[in-house]
Amino acid sequence: MKSAVETLNPTRVRLTVEVPFEELKPSLDAAYRKINQQVSVPGFRKGKIPARIIDQRFGRGAVLEEAVNDALPKFYSEAVSEGEINPLGQPDVDITELRDNELLAFTAEVDIRPEIEIPDYSGIAVTVEAAEVSDEDVDETVGRLRERFASTSVVERPAAEGDEVKIDLEARVDGEVLEDGVASGVSYTIGSGQMLDGLDEAVTGLEAGGTATFTTELKGGSAAGREAEVTVTVESVSARELPELDDEFAQLASEFDTLEELREDSRRRLTDQKKYQQATEAQEKVLDALLALVEVPIPQKLLADEIQTRKHNLEHHQLSQLGMDLETYLRLQEKSAEDFDAELKEQAEKGIRTQFVLDEIAKRENLNVSQQELTEHLMRRAQSAGMSPDQFAKAVVEGGQVPMLVGEVTRGKALATVVEASAVTDTTGAVVDLDEDDEDEAEAAEAAVEAEAEAGETGEDAVPAAEKDENAAG
Structure with a gap:
């Protein structure tokens, strides 16, 4: 087999493949066996019909078509390997020549991951809200708890x-x-x-x-x-x-003996919550700054598929659960169909760009995912989905979505790497140390990546979802 790669644009290539007919023989033999099991010819036992009789009765063309359809994925995959390309999604295959006993030739156009140059991102600087907890914040939290015991x-x-x-x-x-x-x-x-x-x-x-x-x-x-x-x-x-705010209330509503202990616990929880929000804000702002530094060509077919997926998930998952159609949703949001389509396209583009850039950084930094990291991420995703870890893991495996989860964790680590190299300060001018709680930082990074890549409520990963079909030829 001979193959050549022609670059059509930064995100699409054309493979030209020529296959000597003898390499079709295994698929040709399989085609005769398959047809043998499907047809009956008087005078011959089923499965024992000679090839020449099948050619006479059903046509050599039918056999060749079956053989080519069987062989194309294999030859396409070999051409992809030889060309050292990273295809995205299904190829558009065109058989250009089929000469019996001589030659099979075909072309396959497919989207590819673009080559991305990652610039120096150490100069990124962002400002986030200060993680300050006021007495009023504590009062509000204790007040909500008090309401529950009214x-x-x-x-x-x-x-x-x-x-x-x-x-x-x-x-x-x-x-x-x-x-x-x-x-x-x-x-x-x-x-x-x-x-x-x-x-x-x-x-x-x-x-x-x-x-x-x-x-x-x-x-x-x-x-x-x-x-x-x-x-x-x-x-x-x-x-x-409402109950009186005193030590008796603290004992009724919590594990603490005094109201002061309850208030201090509330302050600690609020501080942890605000630090997580601060980490999330930092991740999102650093990601936006990073994307502004990098030029990322986007495969148009991949973009169209991602837009369609997001729109489908909104209409048939989120809105249908609310008993609402898209027209009603747009009216409530006071958006025109044109505004909605433009917003959806912008979100899809950002999601794809995020994946490409963070994947490139992960590759450059040799970032890998440990079993423990994957398990922890799976448990967080299960919790957010309202499922037990076992149920979620089973759904992920059965749906072939393990690579999607690995991708989310890897990109989260890549984003965390960029954040660590960035200057993050809060609105008071203080330097924000996001290394104080690595677990929260990792969780926030993964959440930021998921937010950009999700398609409706399914959270489908646009790139891996396309890449899983890279060995298919139609």
Whole structure:
């Protein structure tokens, strides 16, 4: 077999391949065996039909077609190896010549990873929010815990902000009650703003048995995005009573003996949380600065596939779970279809560029993933997906997504390498030491990479998903 590589542009090549006919013989023999098992010819036992009879009855062309289809992936793979190229996705194959007993010739056009020059990134400097925890932050956290231990008692008075009401709801659109627009015995805290716009105003001032009607735009369900007339009836009004903030409360709500110990624990947790947020912000800003330094050609077919994947996952996974279609989503977001498409393209481009650049850095720095690192990442992904580690691992293996996880960890390590070489300060001018907690830094780096590469909720990795088909020829 002879092959040659022609560069069409920085992200696409054409392979030209010539195969002597004798190299087709194994596939030709396999084609005769396959046809033998599929057809019947009077006078011959099934599977024992001579090749010349198959040629006469069904045509030599049918045999050649079967043989070529069987052999093409092998010859394409050999040409890829000989040409030392890194293909992305399925090739476009064209058989240019097939002379029986003489020659098979074909071309295969395929996207490839572009050659990327990584510049010196040690001069990157970013500023992040200071990881400061104020007394007010601690008060707010303890206050939320206090709310969880509040007690309620039914009162005979008009409902006011902070009260918990039990309500019945009925939504009408164009005068018709929606099938999914009726709910009874719903508990709602006035002022929480967690249900329908206008509900707080409607129930405030109503006593048990009182009714009000208001107009609002529905956020979900069969009529999401449409204006509805909602009738609310108050079944009961309950006042919330908060426990005293004292040592007794601390013992009730936590493992601590004193309120001061509870507040210090809250401060420590908030500090850890803000440091993680700080690390995440640093990773994202360093990544943006890095991408601004590097020119990355993007394979157009890969980009089109990534855009389609992201759009499909949004429509058929995220929005469908909310009972919403894309048109309704765009209306709620106040976006035109053109704005949405442009935003989706920008996100897809950034995701692909991120993968290419970080993969190149990982290659240059000889970064590898240990079994422990992969296991820790798998457990974090399982937790975010709401699955047990065993369930998630099984789904990953069955879906052939192990390379995707390895890629996420590797790119996370590559990004962490760039961050370590960058100057990170906070808004007070203090130098931020992200090495204090390597685990948080690694987790933040992987999260930043996932955020750029994810396609909807599946988090599919655009590049590995394409590369897994590199040995197929159609």
